[in-house]
Amino acid sequence: MRVKVLSRNPDDYVRETKLDLQRVPRNYDPVLHPFEVPREYTRALNATKLERVFAKPFLSSLDGHRDGVNCMAKHPKSLSTVLSGACDGEVRIWNLTKRQGIRTLQAHEGFVRGMCTRFCGTSFFTVGDDKTVKQWKMESPAYGEEEEPIHTILGKTVYTGIDHHWKEAVFATCGQQVDIWDEQRISPMCSFTWGFDSISSVKFNPIETYLLGSCASDRNIVLYDMRQSTPLKKVILNMRTNTLCWNPMEAFIFTAANEDYNLYTFDMRFLSSPVMVHMDHVSAVLDVDYSPTGKEFVSASFDKSVRIFPVDKGHSREVYHTKRMQHVITVKWTSDSKYILCGSDEMNIRLWKANASEKLGVLAPREKAAMNYNQKLKEKFQHHPQIKRIARHRHLPKSIFCQIKEQRIMREARRQKELNRRKHSKPGSVPVVPEKKKHIVAVVQ
């Protein structure tokens, strides 16, 4: 009789070092592991609950300004540095790891209207109510030196915004017109005007760097081409756009923050209707900034909240608020796409996690695997009512909550009225206007 002897390769079960994990052979026979769906459902439910339990996005608040924070700028090379300008003309540079201000300078008389950093990170520019554009060194002055700007440009009118070119020594300001400046000169290289109204913000396209977008208070958004020194097109919306932001991963996409509580994502090639209307805020949206991954953006609103929207979704995935946070004027998404900074009226800059329940710090591989698995489960079972209910649940302050309810009622009433009107008039005389088209007044060549 032949006796079959078990023979195994020791490599399959012997550890090389004692620090290695023990290999646990598993039998994946589905018969041995029944009830896949219910078990995974339970896991998904637990993961969702845990996500909500651990959703503590607020990290810290940077206080030190003596007036409302009006503008912020990211450092292009250093993640831990952020700059902020206040309504009293003070500019502060912060160290985020220490959560301290590392430098303070009185940049302007009156508001600091806008600020931007140079692409190399060695200096930054500010514009203020005192009709000046100032360039500052990023480093603090040596002992005994006075805090002085490198350059000061005195303009004729108030500049309301500034942005720096992403690759060249060129910057753009806006006020009564959009000016393109060479850093070496004290007069603009060229100025764009189209109509006569104050322009509130100008932004360079980060990918196609010769493109600019601006928004004016006569409700329009204008695009410019720096090479051809001409405006390209103008789209007029129902209400004024406060600012816009280009998508850093998609050259032709930008998002505009509007006074009518909505944000509009446009494809610059097809301006007649926005790609997506993002609604959720209940007051004017004051600032918007894209995540560097280009998949999401964050918006700051007058309704004292910050919301995060996926680019391709009409509604926000997250809302951040605290009791003490007043009207949020400016918001930035850090360049590692992990944090969000918002500056608000009550003189504070707040640091939030971009992903509310994310665990900070180094994760063990197993932890990471578990996290990924949980994420996948949540995604898989997201349509199930219980999970959806838990995942969607957010606490809101009463004011916002009530306003949302009110808005809903108003919207419903408007819709009903339109329905009624359509019902009682000649067929075709009251056309159905899609939501995307509703907010566009005209596109001007």
Place this chain on the structure above:
Amino acid sequence: AGPAFTAACAPRQGPEDGDRRHRQLLEAVSALSGRAGEKLVLSELLQPIRAQSALSSVKKQLSKVKQKKAVELPLSKEERERVVREAAYVKTSKDVGKWQPVVLQNRRAEQLVFPLKQEIAAVAPLERVVSAWKPRTPLEQEIFGLLHKTQQPVTDPLLTPQEKASLQAMSLEEARRRRAELQKARVLQSYYEAKARREKKIKSKKYHRVLKKSKRRKALKEFEQLQKSDPEAALAKLEELEQLRMEERMSLKHQNKGKWARSKAIMAKYDLEARKAMQEQLARNKELMQKVRVELPEEEPGDVPEEDLPPVTIPVGASRANPWMLGKPSDPAKEPEVQEAREDAAVPAAVESKEEEEEEEEVSEEEALLQEFEQKRHTEAVPDPQGDSSVHPLCDEEQPSAGIEPPPQAQEEILLSEQLDRVQTMEEVEALASKEPSEEQEQQPAAAGAKERASWQEKGKAGTRPAKKPTAKEKMIRLESVLSEKPQEIQCPSLPLVMEEEEGGIDQRGVISEAFAGDDVVADFHREKRKAEQDGKPQALNLVLPGWGEWGGSGLKPSAKKIKRFLIKPPPAPPRKDQHLPHVILSEQRNIHAAAHQVSELPFPFEKHQQFEQSIRTPVGPTWNTQRAFQKLTAPRVITRAGHIIQPLSAEDLASAASGAKPVLETAPKQREQPPRRPHKRAR
């Protein structure tokens, strides 16, 4: 107007003349136009010169001028700007449109890893690293020194200088020659294989028998020749034989255990030939198991008269293949002599005679243990009464020194003997069977009395007795089993064990049946199903009101007619789905508790409910998927790294995408995501 025109048309006079004429022309024209309210028409001007052919070319030109339209007004500033803007916009949007494929690709990508431009850790060549590095600590220096001394290759080719030299030494011709040799060898081998196959196919038994016999004879002859010509080689052959024996001992061949042997065992009762075949096989086994005996020169001086060897004590059967069998590391100087002695003495023993084994050798004291061990082996192989006498004194020496752990073989022996004991007392204590064998084992070495030894002797005398004894007691034993066990001479521990197991099995079954005595699961299920069926049937609606149209009161029942009229029977329910499934109850009622957890409508990206169900049904967890699949399934869509700045796309990305035709943001190579794993050597 005539002369004035002619004057105007002839401008080739002097300048002063021209001036005058021009004035005249102006006057004439002004006179023409001077007519109140009339317009000057070109045709009017041309009329008078119709006749003159000299002016026809001028006329032609003028008619051409007449056909042309007036130049349009220049555009207003706003319009001009608009045109410029339009053109610029078209151009720019076309420009930006080149990003479209990149954007789409990124939107659809399974996984995006940011930052896009990963700094690939440049792998410095090992030489550079090694040359830059210097040993500092004493340990490092030591290791470095060692490495240097042996000239171990540190760098990539991984060849020692010697190897390198040997590689270089082989020239092209040499390589060619070598290859030719190899080819030849291969061809020869294939020929040989073909031949062997052909021969193997021959079915004739007689042929094979003859072949075998001739082979054996040939081998014998060869061996004898070898012995004469080359004693060294003969010794090697001998060793081979010894090896064969060891292999035989290890294997289970020729032990009448195979399929063939079992079938023969069945037939043995009736068929003489089969019995013979079995015997033959057993004989072969014995033969192969035979110890290759080394005859000491003193014992058989007649065989080796010419060589006078010094009396060397050789451990009996200390096979050189097994170093553990040598009691002491023997002197290398002595070895050849020993070999010679063995070679001379052992050949006949190895081939046929086993009677010569009976002799026992004198052995040194320190090798007593080993020898005893060997002897036991002998007795196992060849049970002969004379061997016993020699075993005993050794055993006596051994037994008192029980402190030393007996070798495994001895332990087996003890176990077997103990079995014998028990068999003797079996009449009195059947219950002993329940005793734990380990307990008995422990008891055994302690009881080293004379009784034990007696039993040993008994065992020695009657080899097959232990196997026979149980047959007397139990009628369960089959002939086959006895026959098959015979060569191994195992003292049948299996039989009583089988009994035990059977008893235990019955007990178990009894216990189970006792424990579940009250449960009739099947009947319960049927009852339940019947109840479910009853509940599922639509109920008849009873509208019978007692007292209406007839007498009512206690004890009075409504009449059958009335009941028949007012009992409304519902239409029969559709057939149950579990009608033909006897082991199943299918409930078609909606489970409200489950419904709270179920999706009520098809979610957006799915188009059919099957798709959605499929997506839910496939598990992603590590419980159901292998590690690799799990990692693949749960890979996140977007990966960012803390502390890394993500730069926006740039023109280089586009260029690379266009040229390389690969995504700008590559879907992450999976191994990047996996935790670092140790490399596995899978040498088999």
